[in-house]
Amino acid sequence: MSCYKPVVFCGPSGVGKGTLIAKLMQHFANEPFGFSVSHTTRQPREGEIDGVHYNFTTVEQMKQEIAEGKFIEYAEVHGRYYGTSIAAVDAVQKSGKICVLDIDVQGVQSVKQSSLEPLYLFIAPPSMAALEERLRGRGTETEEQMQIRLGNAAQELAYGQEAGNFDKIFVNNDLETCFAEMVQAFQEWYPHLKPIV
Numbered sequence: 155m156s157c158y159k160p161v162v163f164c165g166p167s168g169v170g171k172g173t174l175i176a177k178l179m180q181h182f183a184n185e186p187f188g189f190s191v192s193h194t195t196r197q198p199r200e201g202e203i204d205g206v207h208y209n210f211t212t213v214e215q216m217k218q219e220i221a222e223g224k225f226i227e228y229a230e231v232h233g234r235y236y237g238t239s240i241a242a243v244d245a246v247q248k249s250g251k252i253c254v255l256d257i258d259v260q261g262v263q264s265v266k267q268s269s270l271e272p273l274y275l276f277i278a279p280p281s282m283a284a285l286e287e288r289l290r291g292r293g294t295e296t297e298e299q300m301q302i303r304l305g306n307a308a309q310e311l312a313y314g315q316e317a318g319n320f321d322k323i324f325v326n327n328d329l330e331t332c333f334a335e336m337v338q339a340f341q342e343w344y345p346h347l348k349p350i351v
């Protein structure tokens with residue numbers, strides 16, 4: 155069975171990564187993508203299912219598994235741990251799917267130290283003001299959490315736009331335009347992908 159290169163999506167919180175990934179997953183026939191399910195120590199948001207959206211865990215458990223070398227990447231962000239286990243990526247690749255990783259800049263830096271050789275995509279907002287508006291519009295963060303996220307965003311954007319860090323940068327200004335560019339890029343990277351007719 156062919157094993158496809160995993161694909162990393164990175165970009166500041168609220169830029170639209172989740173939205174774009176969800177659209178991509180629906181666009182192509184035969185469910186060609188698989189999410190590697192991340193671990194997190196944050197509380198589930200309404201409707202999030204353990205083992206599906208995230209593997210919800212405790213700080214103690216997570217620290218132990220990190221020490222055992224079970225994670226490709228992990229980071230403490232906004233006061234909480236997030237990480238991707240080797241097992242989670244393996245499971246997706248073994249099922250013949252393209253593994254999708256939705257990670258932050260720190261995560262990208264660790265993946266670059268690992269044996270995984272994914273495609274690296276960066277999603278940038280059209281402006282900081284637009285990013286703030288989206289985060290506020292989503293309404294899932296407290297004011298304090300939002301300020302932390304916006305504070306991190308400037309540095310993340312600088313890293314994302316530095317030459318050589320990513321294979322491709324997408325600016326998520328108009329959602330449909332950005333999505334169309336992404337679909338085209340995916341068809342070039344993964345010629346086996348066929349749109350649903």
Ligand SMILES: Nc1ncnc2c1ncn2[C@@H]1O[C@H](COP(=O)(O)OP(=O)(O)OP(=O)(O)O)[C@@H](O)[C@H]1O
Nearest residue numbers: 166167168169170171172173288292326327328329
């Ligand atoms: N191009 C766009 N124009 C306007 N709003 C958008 C656009 N793309 C996404 N959004 C909205 O912005 C908000 C944030 O999007 P989303 O939750 O996908 O971000 P994210 O990058 O996955 O964030 P996080 O990393 O915190 O999970 C959502 O309410 C989404 O509907």
